[in-house]
Amino acid sequence: MKKEADEIKVNQVKIVDSFWSGLQEKVTDIVIPFQERVLNDEVPGVPKSHAIENFRIAAGLKEGEYYGMVFQDSDLAKWLEGVAYSLSVKPDPDLEERADEIIEIIAKAQQPDGYLDTYFIVKEPGHRWQNLHECHELYCAGHMMEAAVAYAEATGKDRLLQVTERLADHIIGRFGSEEGKEHGFPGHQEVEIGLMKLYHATGKEKYKDMARYFLEERGKNPNYFYEEKIKRGWQHWGQYNTEELDVSYNQAHQTIYEQKEAVGHAVRALYMYTAMADLAGTDGDGRLYQACRTLWDNIVNRKLYITGGIGGNPEGEAFSNNYELPNDMAYAETCASIAMIFFAHRMLESEMDGVYADIMEKELYNSTISRMQLDGKRYFYVNPLECEPGVSGKLFGYRHSLPERPGWYACACCPTNLVRLIASLGKYCFSESDTAVYSHLYIGQKAELKKADIAMETSYPWEGKVLYRVTPKTEESFTLAIHIPYYVDFRKDDTELTVNGKPVDAGELTKKGYVYLDRKWNAGDVVELQFPMEVRRVYANPLVREDAGCVALMRGPVVYCFEGADNEGPLQSLRISRELKAESHMCEEGILKGNVLIDVDGCRICGGEELYSEKPPVREKVRIRAIPYYAWANRGENQMRVWMPEEG
């Protein structure tokens, strides 16, 4: 197997898009500055972070006690990574200066042997590396590595990169398969991603080797966590004390090659799969790629909500059984959906298969941005597919699933992953190989790639019209490979791909979801894609208990939902007509302004006063309105459903 293409850098793409630019601005202008104040304990009413203060204490710059979760360091690391992307898309010398100062503190906190984790430096100096299962030292290290690489890329400054290289060297010195080293691996995967990024940034094989070690050691000795527990005399630190060891929760029950089903904590799993996919592509390792694909297929064909939500089991933020996708009880943590994008993006490097780009799109337009209130001020952690006021967020089984996005204060660190994603959105738009440029997403932007500058204009996801302007930087011919979403069919009317106005036989040129345009490009060449943006009915496999006989509406990549605010009567009493007379229109006012809404025919089952009746209920014809799923819960507490039964 040979890697098909490499990822590009964040700063190669400038997003200029009616849909995404506003979101990027919310991230750079609102979220990042707010988080900085939280990390500095400057926001009244928000639970104390102490994350920077912990580093100051570890650095000897302040006196004091450690405060926070055992993984508090990662909050700062994730913020720094977000800052790096933010500086790439919107330079800000003041912010950069403040970030530099914080990096100096981090550098000072690092111990002479390279160790860096303020919880153990300040609070438990005698217990380093004794509880990989619960104590997140490797997790925090991984996030710091990601931040360091991003910051170096964005600013050219390698101070944090040096720090994390020394940290990585310290880790390499302690863990490994060699005799005399500890054969440990992390309880929460993440360091594998960090090490792979260190490798890509530095070219040093030892980091890639260490990533492979951590991945391949996993599951070789499923009792490792138990053995370290005995070794430390059942002591524990931090807030965790797992009595029962179910190591499938940490994906350590089998080796990565033996694992055929996505199980356990969803974010742990997807961070692991992401690193596996990166390593598979980087090493051209077909066996490892196949292991990734098996897990990918299991998720996509058995465990993925239609919204891209991942994690049907709220207990442990975990994958549930195959086909067990409860709507009102869904966990579907945004972080897992974002991690699914990381995974998909890495899979593309090994194989340009449109299914990966399709899932990236599904995640981007649904279960990730649903996190954010339309005004950018409040955030969800959990993304259910059904909401019932008075039940959601309140009753047993549903407490995790809030009917409205809570205020900042409730989850100050939660938006971080969304920040990382949206600020770095550019790098998901293209990949590049020696011979081809691959376009994965329809997002208005200007890209500076190796072989060409490409400007894209589009009003996607609302309209099926995309225009590429190509300005080549080479005399040689190369391929522009454009991802065609799975729902676009060139056999249909109004669906057309043209180059400089001339139609091309796109069906013929399409392979696994990409249309390959191989030619000598000239400045000013225009590729134009056009397809009808229809309302589509989607059905779940009847093995999904809750969705059998139901339909969900999609338009382009956007999944729709129904809210009480738009529809009369309880949502469960509504039925969508099998003869779907759907009309779409752009909403021109109110909080939903700028979103395309859908109206369809249906009926309402009318009930009387009785709880049970032997009279067949009467059905009334109604028009039912759907709004984009990501825009739910912006009009106060009200019912919401994605799936609705269909009737003849």
Place this chain on the structure above:
Amino acid sequence: MKKEADEIKVNQVKIVDSFWSGLQEKVTDIVIPFQERVLNDEVPGVPKSHAIENFRIAAGLKEGEYYGMVFQDSDLAKWLEGVAYSLSVKPDPDLEERADEIIEIIAKAQQPDGYLDTYFIVKEPGHRWQNLHECHELYCAGHMMEAAVAYAEATGKDRLLQVTERLADHIIGRFGSEEGKEHGFPGHQEVEIGLMKLYHATGKEKYKDMARYFLEERGKNPNYFYEEKIKRGWQHWGQYNTEELDVSYNQAHQTIYEQKEAVGHAVRALYMYTAMADLAGTDGDGRLYQACRTLWDNIVNRKLYITGGIGGNPEGEAFSNNYELPNDMAYAETCASIAMIFFAHRMLESEMDGVYADIMEKELYNSTISRMQLDGKRYFYVNPLECEPGVSGKLFGYRHSLPERPGWYACACCPTNLVRLIASLGKYCFSESDTAVYSHLYIGQKAELKKADIAMETSYPWEGKVLYRVTPKTEESFTLAIHIPYYVDFRKDDTELTVNGKPVDAGELTKKGYVYLDRKWNAGDVVELQFPMEVRRVYANPLVREDAGCVALMRGPVVYCFEGADNEGPLQSLRISRELKAESHMCEEGILKGNVLIDVDGCRICGGEELYSEKPPVREKVRIRAIPYYAWANRGENQMRVWMPEEG
């Protein structure tokens, strides 16, 4: 308001019925002896009970430590009550002798001041009555009173009655509205029922007055539990330590007259309503009866599963919101369904309204006997309306809801309430007033009432045919009032009531669900009721989220369910045809022998391999089988559903 009729005694009715006699035998011959061995710690593999041993220690007959829950005494009391009913229906001198010996131990354990609770006698002698909220002393007292009255009725022996009278006097001495007494009330209602029964048995007003005190004190000072907590310096005993005080859980948030919605722990609530209804009838207290009716209506019109299951919230075994009746997550504890029968039975004394008898029937034929495996050997605690193997009993949200009845050992005390109910079934068949005999249930039996001996022959619930043979004991005319279930309609063909073969205009003679036959009765008079036993479709109010658009099948009082064992494909993929071609037949072999099964037309939604598809699913015609709900989970783990979507 005047009481309409009195309850009869258990030993006035001998059940001779093809449906119920076998169940009664299981109770007298299997369950009661087994429980005796459990209480004596003689069953290997079953968690230690120690209940009798605790009394021996309290009585000074043995040395040792207290063992068990803070309400362990009630296990013995409930068993003794069951023994009393069992002796009424099937005399057993050996069993009676052993029960007498146990009663002697109980008497010896009673303290000189009348106090009786082995937990506090043996383990916490300094802390009596300091934690009414959590410590169940009044609850245990109430159960002992019920046992005492039942035992006296069955055997004529008043030893235990004397003990509980002294206990009641002790309680009266301590609690009450008078100055100098403590204004407390129980955290778990039950003593109110016990005191009312003591009153009925002895005629002593003080017991009724005390029951009224406990009922009316409730909610007057909703902070009582909090105040006693402060008073005892936040100490607690037993296994409970409720940090947060939500006194609506104990129905203490308002006075009984202010409470309009059934909330909190379902069994606590229904024990309270039962005592309220008893007191209302006994005192002819219209205001109190109205308070009961309001709560009754709330349950029956908003919070009752079609199976009679009660408790939509597994957390705290509690009532949920109005119309919130999750099927797979249902709690629907058998004890609550049994308590609903107690409540209904007491309501009948104030008002002969068929709705009470209808609900008694619903509970008897569905959510109570569903507890017991058909072979009598295993028991459910929880009675869901949907079961999914791999999810039920396993995953978050569903752990309480097992896919098969667990062994005895898992809930040695659970069958007790079912034992009480089934052994005493006779007393629910009739009530009697000065002028009338009321027949509530169609159960084959011979009854010795004041005004007449009445023999009933029936093959109910499988056939709509009931025959009464009346042998009057009086020359005067009296009324035989027969409950006509709500689904019987005299305007229909094949529906007829005859007296000595002559049709009577039953519609004309019917008032609130009872047909009143007022005449001078002669020995050998025969009343015969005949009605067609059709398969009926029942619809839930569309306000019930999970059942909107679904149908459930009933035949007579029996609710049906669908099991995977009988139907191909996952149950959620099945749809019942709106043109219901139903056929019933008596099952002649296998574990379901003797049960009427139903086959109906429907279709199956066929799925492919994909998780989501834009191809409308194909529907295949199928025949769908339903079995009585109470008989589910007798053929290994498999899917089960009561509600099924209906399609045109």
